[in-house]
Amino acid sequence: MSILNILRYPDPRLHKVAKPVTQFDERLKQLVADMAETMYEAPGVGLAASQVDVHEQLVVIDVSETNDQLQVFINPEILWASEEKKVYDEGCLSVPGVYDGVERPAEVKVRALDVDGKAFELHADGLLAVCIQHEMDHLKGKVFVEYLSPLKRNRIKTKMLKEEREEQRQRSARR
Numbered sequence: 585m586s587i588l589n590i591l592r593y594p595d596p597r598l599h600k601v602a603k604p605v606t607q608f609d610e611r612l613k614q615l616v617a618d619m620a621e622t623m624y625e626a627p628g629v630g631l632a633a634s635q636v637d638v639h640e641q642l643v644v645i646d647v648s649e650t651n652d653q654l655q656v657f658i659n660p661e662i663l664w665a666s667e668e669k670k671v672y673d674e675g676c677l678s679v680p681g682v683y684d685g686v687e688r689p690a691e692v693k694v695r696a697l698d699v700d701g702k703a704f705e706l707h708a709d710g711l712l713a714v715c716i717q718h719e720m721d722h723l724k725g726k727v728f729v730e731y732l733s734p735l736k737r738n739r740i741k742t743k744m745l746k747e748e749r750e751e752q753r754q755r756s757a758r759r
Contacts, residue, residue: 608701632722660696665689
């Protein structure tokens with residue numbers, strides 16, 4: 585297993601739309617393992633393949649306190665979303681250090697495939713429902729900051745670009 589590089593907002597690759605997974609093979613299993621390791625190391629509760637520059641419809645999630653309940657969603661689709669909405673403070677591994685409230689349906693029913701290509705359906709609420717919707721947005725090329733006001737979004741973009749320049753400057757200084 586290996587830690588993958590997580591793309592950072594406003595990287596344009598985060599806006600690519602993911603393609604459906606069609607081959608359920610060892611490469612896919614390895615990608616799932618690498619994504620899980622990357623998510624746990626970050627640390628985070630969800631990671632979409634789009635965030636590691638693999639534009640396939642694949643999401644890994646673990647909202648457990650103990651990091652031992654990994655869930656894999658391949659080619660996920662929301663079958664139903666509740667009319668009731670809730671605002672959750674969301675963060676994102678592609679937008680480190682930024683958290684803000686996003687309103688989403690409180691409950692969802694999702695259909696997906698597991699790593700072996702077997703279909704399943706799941707009803708989710710709370711953090712899991714938020715996480716599923718957040719990660720599925722990544723597969724559509726959408727980052728959670730796009731739900732925020734243009735002013736907030738621009739401030740976040742400026743902050744991320746400034747941090748990236750500073751990290752590059754530090755790397756250059758070490759050489």
